[in-house]
Amino acid sequence: MPVIVMMNPKGGTGKTTSALLLAQALSKHSQVAIVDCDRNENILRWQDNRKSLDRPMPFAVLSAPADDAEKVMDIIIEAEDGHDYVIVDLEGVKTQTATFALGRAHFVLVPIKPSSMEISLAGVAVQHIKGTSKVFQREIPFAILLNRTNAAFATHRERELRSQLDEAGVPMVPVTIMQREAYANMFEDGEMIEEMDLNDTPRTKALDNRDAYADAVIAMIQQIEGK
Numbered sequence: 584m585p586v587i588v589m590m591n592p593k594g595g596t597g598k599t600t601s602a603l604l605l606a607q608a609l610s611k612h613s614q615v616a617i618v619d620c621d622r623n624e625n626i627l628r629w630q631d632n633r634k635s636l637d638r639p640m641p642f643a644v645l646s647a648p649a650d651d652a653e654k655v656m657d658i659i660i661e662a663e664d665g666h667d668y669v670i671v672d673l674e675g676v677k678t679q680t681a682t683f684a685l686g687r688a689h690f691v692l693v694p695i696k697p698s699s700m701e702i703s704l705a706g707v708a709v710q711h712i713k714g715t716s717k718v719f720q721r722e723i724p725f726a727i728l729l730n731r732t733n734a735a736f737a738t739h740r741e742r743e744l745r746s747q748l749d750e751a752g753v754p755m756v757p758v759t760i761m762q763r764e765a766y767a768n769m770f771e772d773g774e775m776i777e778e779m780d781l782n783d784t785p786r787t788k789a790l791d792n793r794d795a796y797a798d799a800v801i802a803m804i805q806q807i808e809g810k
């Protein structure tokens with residue numbers, strides 16, 4: 584039932600990628616729906632690609648009109664009923680739809696690339712979440728999700744940004760999503776990571792990182808809900 588919202592008013596930070604990876608991992612044991620509010624419709628295309636190859640859908644993809652906040656809200660509420668997790672993929676702009684979706688969120692993920700410029704832009708996202716918390720008179724739990732981190736080791740910059748965020752008391756998902764070809768390529772053919780034609784090592788690494796990220800998100804949600 585938890586609604587997990589991917590938001591960052593900046594485009595290209597990894598909202599759609601992290602939504603799709605999370606849905607893949609969670610669908611191994613749960614009923615999942617993605618509400619696709621992104622006008623680029625990458626997730627819908629992923630679904631279409633799967634259908635054209637006769638691959639079964641591991642989770643539901645619900646298309647939502649980004650410019651109709653009330654309709655998006657209805658789609659989210661309806662999806663909450665029949666699914667263990669509802670993942671909302673917002674587009675990269677600050678809109679009423681984003682505010683409404685935040686109002687419904689149990690947990691918000693703010694994906695950013697590990698760069699100082701992106702961290703300051705993420706401040707806009709955090710302000711939006713905090714402002715929306717005031718409107719709805721409830722805390723909206725969120726965490727920054729570092730995306731496209733170096734796959735071989737944590738760079739000096741990444742470590743520096745992490746400690747900056749730590750010092751500022753900004754919550755962070757403890758697992759980062761690494762920069763991986765498999766994560767970019769999965770959109771091309773509508774594949775799950777496990778279905779990709781990869782050698783054992785890249786496959787295992789891409790799967791392990793995807794699943795560790797999803798486990799970390801679930802642990803954070805459980806901690807919030809247990810409060």
Ligand SMILES: Nc1ncnc2c1ncn2[C@@H]1O[C@H](COP(=O)(O)OP(=O)(O)O)[C@@H](O)[C@H]1O
Nearest residue numbers: 594595596597598599600731761762763766767
């Ligand atoms: N972890 C990653 N590894 C490789 N490519 C990535 C990763 N995250 C995002 N990308 C690529 O970066 C681009 C933007 O990502 P996307 O998820 O569409 O961002 P957003 O939804 O925030 O606009 C896409 O081409 C995507 O394939």
Ligand SMILES: [Mg+2]
Nearest residue numbers: 598599621674
């Ligand atoms: Mg997107």
